[in-house]
Amino acid sequence: MSAPATHFTEDATRVAHDLRHRGIIQTAMGKYETVRDQRKMWFQDWQGARNLAARTKFEAINHLDTHLAEFARLLESRGTKVHWASDAAQAREIIFEILRAKKAKVVVKSKAMTSEEIHLNDAMEKAGYEVIESDLGEYIVQLREEPPYHLVFPAMHLTRGEIKDLFQKKLNDAPSDDPEALTMVARRALRKKYLQADVGITGANFCIAETGMISITENEGNARLTSALPKTMITLVGIEKVLPRLEDLALFLPMLAVMGTGQALTCYNTMYGGPRQPGEADGPEEYHVVLLDNHRTLLLADAEQRDSLGCIRCGACLNVCPIFRNVGGHTYGTVYGGPIGSVITPHLRGLQDWKHLSYASSLCGACTETCPVKIDLHHHLLQNRRNASAPKTGKPSFFQKLAFKIFAPVANRPALWSLTTKVSRVGMKLRGLVNGSALDPAQAWTKTRDLPPVAKQSFREWWKEREQ
């Protein structure tokens, strides 16, 4: 097994047995499910909306070159500096160059999964910059020195008590465990940082090709402040985030809100098309957009799974996934968790090291059914399984061959089959005595699960009895 696979198996076993963790996740998901379903019904035709969203993303991704060129050209025409990064190291270097040129000391960030992808915070801190995550959930996990737990709810695995203790320890300011009081502690601490920050770094939810704008969706106002106060603003965004037209947001913004948090619309949906323009009151003097490939073009080259580039990172597939809900967000060991992460991580970080994620699925299809842009997630997991096994030999192992050598003659002879079933019924009874113990021949299965009993009567027996 690869190192990530070993890590996954160990953590999954541990977290799946942690009933406290399960309780926290069930409570959070229960609240989410209620509001999400109310909001879906608020649409006149939710399935129709998913179709339109899938169509729009298909057009966007399958004409990525045209849209991306237009997006960059328009941004540049209004004074934005557009940078291109093929991998994480290049993206970091571009950002460091800007920080050096601006003689920056304090950097304030609003939520950007792309920055997790290139390990930006770590690199900036090592280089001596003070880096502050401003999204409350991200701020909490930053103080805990751990990665975000979930795409949308980074701190959903923590209770208010744990957050109070954390604030007490790190900020020496925690009047109570009331969520409002705790939020105000973070507001006060971060206000100071906003006023000090030299550079603001954001992600983006969408890139509007036709108007040369990025769009950021957030509830707290932290991205609004990140893009208003520091003199330099940097947006780090994946090349796949394009939407063809400004009007496409009319559909995508409410769909993202419904699936992400169960809101009608997220509190702030903001489009940025450049630095402060002539005649405007404020805004950054300089605006940089860093467009990141980082193996996205590999995924683009896989026509079968290209639709997964249409992901809007709403987190809906994580929320419905029985695996995610039992093993938790950190077990994946990836930037993007849950079904979408299991699909794209093998493409972004290497199939052989990450193929185990293709099995982190019951193939129930709940992810595919919920996805607002209709990514065929569970089939992609199957395709990754196929792709991971094909290049080796393409042949079954010795034990697989042996098993079928025995199975085939039995299954081909009705009398022998019937005898086997009868023997199995007796066998099942005897096995009951050793169920789950080391003596149990099916122990690998029964350690954690029940073995389904052999039916009391086969269909043929039932049919015979019925004819009499």
Added chain:
Amino acid sequence: MSERENIFARIKEALTIHAHAHHGTGLPTAADQRRVMPSVGATTDEQFALFAKNAADLKATFKIVQDETELRSELTALAAAEKWVRIATHKSSLAGALAASLNLPTLMTDEGCDKHELEKCDAGISECDALVAQTGTVVVTSRTAGGRALSCLPPHHVVIARREQFVADLPAAFALIRQKHGANYPSMISFITGPSRTGDIERILVLGAHGPKKLTIFCL
């Protein structure tokens, strides 16, 4: 080759393999969007009521005022109730003049202002581009609402709108932005839907995470 050229070469090569369009092709029209999106009612009165309901659900305050005199007295009462000491606003036919009538130290953001001073203000009073009935949203831009920070940094954002700024739904809001600003877009366009909020601690709603704790919308 530059990195830009490298990336474009990879994209072009990848796209030589065609993907199957499982859900159809072609970009949806505004009419397509409206067929699937939440309905907003047929008459402007219904839409007006829908905005009021949405604003209430979002914990924003929405008040209809008959004329500028009533607006002035409402604003004066609000300033007294919340004990405003300092306010911020921008030059504009409505918001600027109203703010002046409060006789409070007033920071004008138009020519740029010290962010530390703006942070000390008790309220930011701005105009807007549109009110969206479908979602209870206020649309502001950096050009028409006093810049980027005015509507986000002070703890109370007061919006002064006119009845004719109402639009029914999101497609109409985007059409309006295109019509009004299409020749030269402002550097920021923000759809504000209620006061700032977070649910990051145990998914419990808290208002005023980083932006305004209160949002008041007056409509003439």
